[in-house]
Amino acid sequence: MSLLIKNGTVVSDGQRKKTNIYCNDGVIKAIGNDLDVPSNTQVIDANGQYVMPGGIDPHTHMQLPFMGTVASEDFYTGTAAGLAGGTTMIIDFVIPGPQQNIMEAYNQWREWSEKSCSNYSFHVAITWWDETVKADMKTLVEEEGVNSFKHFMAYKGAIMADDEIMYNSFSRSLELGAIPTCHAENGEMVFQLQKQLLAQGITGPEGHPLSRPPAAEAEAANRAIKIADVIGVPVYLVHVSTEDALNEITQARNNGQRVYGECLAGHLLVDESVYQDTNFESAAAHVMSPPFRSPEHQTALWKGLQSGNLQTTATDHCCFCADQKAVGKDDFSKIPNGTAGIEDRMAVLWTHGVSTGKLTPEEFVDITSTNAAKIFNIHPRKGSIQVGSDADIVVWDPELSKTISAKTHHQNIDFNIFEGMQVKGLPSHTICNGVLKYANGTLMAEKGSGQYIKRPAFQPVFDALGKIAKANKPEAVKR
């Protein structure tokens, strides 16, 4: 199947140029003004529009079994909603239960994800430790194309990774050429605060942010960064939601440490006042971790994106409907944590980032696609419009507008945290693996058409880092 996207302004890798793109067999085959293409080529006229690498959401949880229930959005509906919003690839998470065999969990997630209609890949969470986990990490990196391991520093008694697990897993990641990632919240502090608040009679969703203060995130961010520094491995912090955690990242980066930060569209645009809503359903629908924060933190996160100290944007797309959230009616700590956003991420970032002048279109491409591809080692195959790159492309109409609503979204959830928000700047067409999947409001998502994307280990960089780490070991210094 061949496709020509003509007359668009191509934005990729920091550059902008009006040109044409020819795709065949899922790959970008030619870029230029006078392309000679077969007569049966499908043509999209992108005049007046931007043509950009398809969005990569590096943080989603489709059909996640979590807190006694299962996320309502599965790999088919979730990736379809992503395509409607211009996102052509997700990186989801395999999360083994305590003591569950890592490969068994990985194979289970691979089976669930076969119905994806966009491209997908997996971070694998390290939730416990022994020699089998160590061996399985090698299999995952060398045979399955997993180059990132996730550590939940929260969720005590369930999937929380303590310092011992993190030290072992970070060290193993360095050996294997993988990058550790962390959900940075001090799980013990959260657990103690939840108990205290409930004992004081604070049982509603307003207790959720009180149990997860900014300091709990900052402490964990600092700890993860310091453990990574001692080991000499890069680290990626998911869903940075506070100025405090951002400051930890900035300070480490200023010291030359390879630390990366992700922020969520939700944290940029929704503030903590949502937890004061006296309507339980609405307040509970916003319960996610880390929680939405005060406007001061939101301002800091935008600055983090502008300064480059935060490199990626994601959604933590994890859907629970009202009946699922109702389990926590009398105890906020039981409300399944999670909110949606995969369909809206790019539109809300364009509207509030590019249209306000905070971000250029080039920076928008970096934070919605290219930087994730680079950090997770799939650039320029993904996150780029170059000859030879995969044909994952979004044609972006800066004049298209809509009002976001749960009544009209494709996401399989009965609530939208951006409900009522007017967005201007939307995809007119989404192309995934060279095939048109969304065109002018019509979704053509085909179950199972997405590809699993292997991500290679980071050998060259990590070899150098390993040497630096060894040189800094105390015994080497003594000699």
Ligand code: DUC
């Ligand atoms: N936070 C959420 O809100 N949901 C899923 C997991 C997480 O860390």
Ligand code: ZN
């Ligand atoms: Zn998390």
Ligand code: ZN
């Ligand atoms: Zn998450």
